[in-house]
Amino acid sequence: MPRVHSEQPRARKPGHPRQAQDGKPHTLDHLQRLAGNAAVTALIEERLKVQRWGAIAPPVAAPAAAAVAPPTLKQGDTGPEVESLQKKLNELGAALTEDGNFGWRTKAAVTSLQSDVGVKVSGTVDADTWTAITTAKAGSLAAVGLGRQERWKTWIPWAGLSRQQRQDWTALGWNAATWRSKTPPTASSKRFRVLTDAERAAAVRLGYTPASWDARRDVTAANAAAAYAEEEARAKKKAGKKAGKSVLPAGWIGSLHARSILDSQFGGYTKITLPKMEVLTASEMAKKYDGFYGAGSYATDGPLEGFNKDGVNYLNIESQSVDTEVHEMLHAQAHADWKAFAKENSTHVNEGATELLTHDAVSAHGFTPSTSYADQDSLVEAMNRQSSFEQMKKALFKGGADVTKYKADVAAGLKTGKTWAVFQGHYDHGRFAAAIACLK
Amino acid sequence: MTEDALAARVMDLNQRAWRLIQADRTGSRPHADLRREAAELQDELNAVDLSELSEDARRRLQKLLGEAKTECRYILSDGKGPTSLRAAN
Structure with missing residues (x-):
């Protein structure tokens, strides 16, 4: 009677092949000798199915697509299933690196698609989302969320954009061909804060806020004002009664x-922060000021x-x-x-x-700036x-040695004597022309 | 008083208010002295008449006057009320 080994499954470290009864590792060669090529091939196929769907595949005779549950994928997951997801999303119009890592970009693409097709927006790829992904066609409404959805819903031909808009989209990596094929450039998948200065300027001119860019929510130039007003109204509502009630003028x-x-x-x-501001009408100003001072x-x-x-x-x-x-805000x-340098004695x-x-x-x-400090402008320009x-920008935002260098540069530009x-005595007392005349 | 002379006068008053608010912030001078000077400066500021100026000039100088007046009020309120934007920012 042959001896029966009842082998309990034991945990093992990845990469360490389990030892066979004879003490030798189970290699493919070893299995081939024991079971033959066909059996090994079948095993490999089964393993691939397991990797693909994260579950044991049904018997060969059953229709695989109907019986195999697709894997649920979420941020942080890695592996060939994620790579396959990324590939599919890219076919639909996303601009993801197909690296098998489910990061924030992949999640953003998933949530955009979920939002567009009307499935629960979770960022997790569940059965409904898999269905949406597999049934969507490239460039279709279901796929548009992967790029810049709102713009594509009311898609304007490249030639129909204004010159400035074309320049801005070009700065963001688009061209006529990619626009036509709705293939987003790499910049589309970057976070706002890592865009270059030129890309940020273009994005803001096109109507994006940092938040809307990161959320992959398109705010076209035409409705940017309304979108900002909406955001500000929401911010005010969130702030409650402390916030001003005034509506911003056009x-x-x-x-x-x-x-x-x-x-x-x-x-x-520098990292731009949002100081607290309230915009008040003159009567609201008076009421508030009198409330403090009588x-x-x-x-x-x-x-x-x-x-x-x-x-x-x-x-x-x-x-x-x-x-x-x-x-x-500046x-x-x-x-x-x-501030210590520039407000030393006056604030000019x-x-x-x-x-x-x-x-x-x-x-x-795209705005026409106002001039409230013409004399001070002339002084600083000099x-x-x-x-x-x-150097002035560096000094203002970074301080330290940049302030020292700026002041030294200006001091070196003073005329002899x-x-x-x-x-400083001149400009502190508002004698701007005399101050400027001190410089070479 | 000519527009230039009035502008120079407002600039001088504005500069005096700035010095007071700086001294108040750093505590470099006795508060009682600052209060007394702020009250005197407030009187001088209230005596300035910009009504004869052009709209542009009046608007520009009103801004400087307003800053100075707010800073005087701030010192006279012992720091309890609002201050100017330039002093706070």
Whole structure:
């Protein structure tokens, strides 16, 4: 009677072949000698099925597609099933690296597709999502979420875009051919914060916010204003009664839009933060100011362009410009070292530099900048001629040695016999022409 | 007073307010002194009349006057009320 070995399954380390009864490892050669080629081939096929679907395949006679449950895949999963998913998503229009790693990009593509086809948006590939993926056709409505869905729903031919739009989409990697075939470029799958400065500027001009870009939600230029207003209204609602009630006037750059612009323009220098801002009408300003200082205070001191209380900037919408929020938000990004230098005795250098950056940012995004500090602008432009606009930006955002270098550059540009004290004494007291005349 | 002279006057008052608010922030001077000077400066600021100026000039100088007035109020409120945007940012 042959001895029967009842072998209990034991855990083993991956990559360590299980030992056979004779102490030799089970290699394919060994199995082939024991069972023959056909048996080994069948085993390999079964193993591939297991790998593909994550479950034991049904008997050969059963229709595989009907009986085998597709694997549930989610972020963090790896392996050939994920690679297969990525390949399929790419066929539908995604721009994923087919590396078998279910990362945030793959999840974003999955959620976009789920959203478009109306299955539960979870980012996890379940049976319903598999069905949607396998039945969708490239470029179809079901697939459009993988690229820039809203734009493709109302798809405009390349030639129908404005020149600026074509330039912006080109900056993001599109061309006429990929536009026509709806094949997104690599930039489409990058997070907003890792886009280049030029790509960010293009994306914002096209109407994206950092959030909408990362969520792969298209906001076309035509409805960008409404989209920002919607986001700001949502932010205000979330903030509750503390938030201002005023509706932003047409063309006004609100906080979220301002942050997008600054992100696109200066995100490479510093992380742009969103300071608290409330935009108030003149009567709301008066009510709030009088609430702090007593009735009649605002009538004596105002109209004010704004004030700050407990970290909140209150801005008077009736005496501000379209880019005021950009300007005030820029102040909040300035490095402490820069503030110490630029506000040493007056605020003229700080205001001039901030206004030059405001102009740089808003004009790059299609707005006409306002000029509130013409004299200060001239002063800082003259200082920049001794140093550079680029060095001024570094100094303002990064502080430290960049401030030291900027000041040294300007000091080196003083005419013979002129000292920094003389130069500063002029501009501190508003004698801008005399200050500028101190420079070479 | 000519527009240039008035602008220079407003700029000077604005600069004085800035010095007071800086001193208040750093605590470099006795608060009682700052309060007294802020009250005096407030009177001077309230005496400035911009009504004869062009709209552009009036708007530009009103901004500077408003900043200075808010900063004086802030010192006189012992730091309890709002301050100017430039002082806070």
